[in-house]
Amino acid sequence: MSPEAIIDGLFAGSVYALVALALAIVFQPTRIMNFAQGEVLILGAAVAYQIVALEKMGWAVALVVTIVAAALMGVLMERMIMLPVRLSGSRYAWIIATLAAALIFQSLFNLGYFDVDALRPDPVIAGGFEIAGVSVEWQELLAIVVALAVMAGYDLFLRRSVYGRAIRATAHSSDTSVLMGIPVQRIVVISFVIAAVITAVAGLLAAPVIFIAPATGLIFTIKGFTAAVIGGVGSPRGALIGGMIVGLLDTVVRSVVGGTVGNFAVFAALAVILIVFPSGLFGKPMEAH
Amino acid sequence: MATAESAPAERAGSMFDTELYHRVRTVAMGTLVVISIAVLLMWPAITDYYSYNASYYNGIVASAAISAILTISLNLSMGYGGMLSMLHSGLQLAGGYATAYVVVKASGSWLLGVVASVGVGVLVAALVLLVSLRATYLYFGMITLAANLIVIEIGREWESVTGGIVGLSGVAPKLGDEPMSKQVFYYVVLGALVLAYIVQRNIVRSGVGRAAMAVRESSDTASAMGISPARAKLLLFSICGGIAGLSGALYALQLGFINPDVGLLDNGIIFFVGLFLGGISTLVGPVIGVGFIAVLVELIKDQARYTTLVLGVLLLLAMMVIPRGVVGTWKASRAGRDRVSDPGDETLPEEVPDVVPEVRDADPGVPALEGIGLVKHFGGVHAVDGVDIKIMPGTVHGIIGPNGSGKSTLVSCLTRYHRIDSGKVMIFGEEAAQAPHRVAAAGVTRVFQVPHLFERVSVLDNVLTGMRMQETYTWLGATLRSPAYRRQDRAERAEALELLAFAGLASRADWLASSLSHGQKRLLEVVRAVATRPKVLILDEPATGLTSDELDALARLCRTLRERGLAVVLIEHNVDFVMGLCDEITVVESGKVIERGDPERVQNSPAVLEAYLGHPELIEETA
The missing domain is CATH 1.20.5 (Single alpha-helices involved in coiled-coils or other helix-helix interfaces)
Structure with a gap:
């Protein structure tokens, strides 16, 4: 095992952590595990690919376009998922709606980039540096730093801002929150938008390094979900720890044993953790449905 | 305005309700x-x-039938068992591997392969269920998702058996020494679909299915009727696994290959679409839904790359327009709903039917249910704090006390719904088993404070569910409709109707339980509890919200049960009701027994007055 594998693991981990955070952001007010969340990551990667690799317009443009497009996708996704869930009333509505949304976005990306294997733009900062004999790519370091910043920022937002407190109240009981005058409907839309932007930024950062094919959204959702469960759905800190564990487990096992055993290790860990600690390693139980 | 609108609607209703x-x-x-x-x-x-392309069109129908088999399995698991399964495409994959291995690697018969596939399906499903027994709804879904991914990864890695990423090909059924023609195999697939449908129908309509549906609605209620939630789930999910394995075997045989991609959730989504489009929790829904998708996919095959997009949009639209699927929405509509009998004015029978249980051989000196030194603390709250209680057979025993005094907790301790911190529970002199469903099996049945009816099934089915403990047939007997099954089923239905008649509900037997009034629901719950043939019946606030007629019916039922030697425990707020009915009363306050004895003694007890009204001297002082 090379020390690079650990850096790779931390990098992949920060991407998964961002997805895990986004999943938790949507889950808290809605009690919905959004299977379409990974598709936003593909959006980020696709925008980066389109603007940086094809249009040669630079990363600043890509970032702006990503954020705007992701916000729109978040609003759209809220409509696509929450409307059927409200109208249906079935206890399985959430999973069917989110899977359907995932299906729709996946096929759209497939149609748009059917001749592209990997959405891979040039890195934001090319090259890397060496520290104590371990080579680190700038892009990897950037992703890790951004992930940490987003986590800290969201944590602060949750605790300090009025909206953050409203979101936490809604997470507790959306019915009571309505009675307290909290605009739950707006909170839900905002949660979808914030989650989408965070996920898209993760895709933007990951695209130059990780293999992202147009149809791989679901696998990122599942890895992000694994991270969320390990960390305990809810806290940004849990998402961060969970993401890092998943990323490290994945790359380290892969570099030691090789092949797709990394995936196996991650999913086996997910199964074991769910069985032994039904509420995650660090979190409160995910009481829903 | 309102009348003008409602008039045509009524006419239409009358047309749809006619016998013609x-x-x-x-x-x-x-x-x-x-x-x-x-x-x-x-x-x-x-x-x-x-057509010049007959085999292509035969293949489409055969593939759709194979998908329908898997969707039937998914329906059993999600629709009837309430178990969110994301494992089904993985089960199909595992089944496909089993057949492919037997046929290609071991050069065995394809029939043997099918048997192996069913076995593998059962095994994987049972294993996943056993490790996730503690998991609730959402987590169960996630564990099945992880299990699905693991099955795929095993398929990718275990090359000697599964052929790795490439998979196994050349899987073909043989008829004697010759390869079986696709036409013959078409009929094999069709036969398997019929088989899967029959298994589904017969299971769902038998006690096995009723038990699974009871667990789906509430595992607590199921336990109160002596149904073991774990066993019911394990049985149903294993059957689902077997059916899914069968579909995997047919998939491999039909297409001639199997590879890990078959198990991907992306491929599994089509089964969800089919299930929800056709109608979850309906018998023919899965078949219709999958058939619909097959036709649709065929229609847009020239634009095949838009297929997923169309399916996704279709699914979202279907959820909004027909949330219960084609079949479910039809059944709920005016034109499609079943006729239900008109409620008659029922005269209650004078005679007590024989189906009302009798306890005659009980030793009169031994309490039917006894709690010794029961203690239950929730953190700092001493909900039950050293309670001794004896409930004798052939009596009506009241437990009263102010709100929050620990009455319901006491009952939950006696029936093992709560793990007690210390103390002992004895049933007819023997220590009670730990699991709630085994307490029910020993003859102690409870009716919950909040109505726990199975709202989505008929009144009769509710009572039949209560009879699950007396059913001795196995799931196989139910599937094959063996003579023993038929005999028991007939007898059960007759008994259930008699019980309903005794409670004045017989004319509503085929109504949905949700369409009853509050009082009728409470009464039905008691009837359902009586159907379990209890020796001790615990009723938690049964009189709340009943009209005086309904109260009389309830009191009559309690007296009848007492005459038949049962012990009835009443937890009540309605003092008149309790005093008029009970032989013995235990008064609980702050988790402790403050008085016990006959109604007169309790009514005159200073401790009881204090508990309910405050300190008597203080009352006098303020007066």
């Missing part, structure tokens, strides 16, 4: 079914005659 309409509908439906079956049977001949 229902007769015509039955005939029309029957004809449709016969035509569909005939077309499916003749399909190879039809395609042979009309």
